[in-house]
Amino acid sequence: MAEQPVRQSALGAARATQGPHAAACLRALPAASRFSFRGSPPEAETAGVAFGVPFSLQSCRAHQTEDRAALWLGPDEWLLLAPEDAARAVQAALIRALGERPYALIGIAHRNTALEISGPRATMVLNAGCPLDLHTSRFPVGMCTRTILGKAEIILWRTASEVFHIDVWRTFAPYVWDFLIEARARL
Amino acid sequence: MLLIPCPYCGPRPELEFTYAGEANISRPAEPESLSDEQWAAYLYQRTNPRGMHAERWRHVHGCGRYFNASRDTLSDQFQFSWKPGESPP
Ligand SMILES: [Zn+2]
Numbered sequence: 001m002a003e004q005p006v007r008q009s010a011l012g013a014a015r016a017t018q019g020p021h022a023a024a025c026l027r028a029l030p031a032a033s034r035f036s037f038r039g040s041p042p043e044a045e046t047a048g049v050a051f052g053v054p055f056s057l058q059s060c061r062a063h064q065t066e067d068r069a070a071l072w073l074g075p076d077e078w079l080l081l082a083p084e085d086a087a088r089a090v091q092a093a094l095i096r097a098l099g100e101r102p103y104a105l106i107g108i109a110h111r112n113t114a115l116e117i118s119g120p121r122a123t124m125v126l127n128a129g130c131p132l133d134l135h136t137s138r139f140p141v142g143m144c145t146r147t148i149l150g151k152a153e154i155i156l157w158r159t160a161s162e163v164f165h166i167d168v169w170r171t172f173a174p175y176v177w178d179f180l181i182e183a184r185a186r187l
Numbered sequence: 188m189l190l191i192p193c194p195y196c197g198p199r200p201e202l203e204f205t206y207a208g209e210a211n212i213s214r215p216a217e218p219e220s221l222s223d224e225q226w227a228a229y230l231y232q233r234t235n236p237r238g239m240h241a242e243r244w245r246h247v248h249g250c251g252r253y254f255n256a257s258r259d260t261l262s263d264q265f266q267f268s269w270k271p272g273e274s275p276p
Contacts, residue, residue, distance in 0.1 A: 059195050059197075059250065060196055060197075073251070074195070074250035074251045074252055075195055075252060077251065131200035131202050131203075132199070145196065145249060146248055146249050147203060147249065148202055148248045153248050
């Protein structure tokens with residue numbers, strides 16, 4: 001009998017089980033459906049209606065509902081996040097809504113993984129390797145962007161004043177995790 | 188750190204960018220009608236000014252887009268940037 005494939009976190013059990021920390025907590029986020037959507041603003045508008053979350057036309061902004069999010073990554077590029085079991089539904093809804101119009105929808109659930117850093121000194125830890133100004137006046141809640149952390153490219157999204165979602169290519173995830181742990185130890 | 192003004196994302200740290208050479212260089216419409224010298228000039232010869240320089244940049248670890256910028260090669264000061272297809276401000 002064929003074995004059922006099992007999805008394992010790119011971070012592994014050792015990294016995903018960090019205890020609480022006064023400065024900044026790290027946790028691996030559960031697996032999710034992820035899509036890269038490429039298209040012009042009119043197609044993005046239609047796709048947003050089908051997805052259930054409007055795609056931001058303002059640069060570097062994310063919109064979200066309870067369990068879905070659309071992150072602006074470029075003027076014709078968005079990252080869509082949804083629960084793991086919603087992948088087929090998302091795909092079907094966008095294909096139906098957009099028909100023959102020009103766009104690209106690529107499933108990237110297996111390429112990226114996500115972690116979350118939260119706490120009063122989360123920005124200090126991130127700034128050990130990220131050159132952006134993370135003060136809330138320059139990087140408010142709801143802002144998202146590709147950037148770099150140390151030697152890895154990440155997508156950084158501020159979901160609350162002291163909470164950041166980090167989306168990263170799965171092979172870079174252990175590096176990003178260890179980098180943040182190390183930076184936190186050196187605060 | 189040098190801040191580079193991305194026309195899509197605003198001022199961002201230089202680590203997120205890659206340089207992409209002098210701006211406003213059009214590929215000849217009929218390469219076969221060019222002499223070797225003219226083709227070589229298109230490929231390799233650049234103005235290399237001391238002062239303001241129109242050049243292309245890519246916000247590779249950001250929005251991913253190419254854009255144009257005007258930079259002083261002496262002071263490294265960026266004057267302004269603009270989107271491809273648009274005219275400089
Ligand atoms: Zn940009």
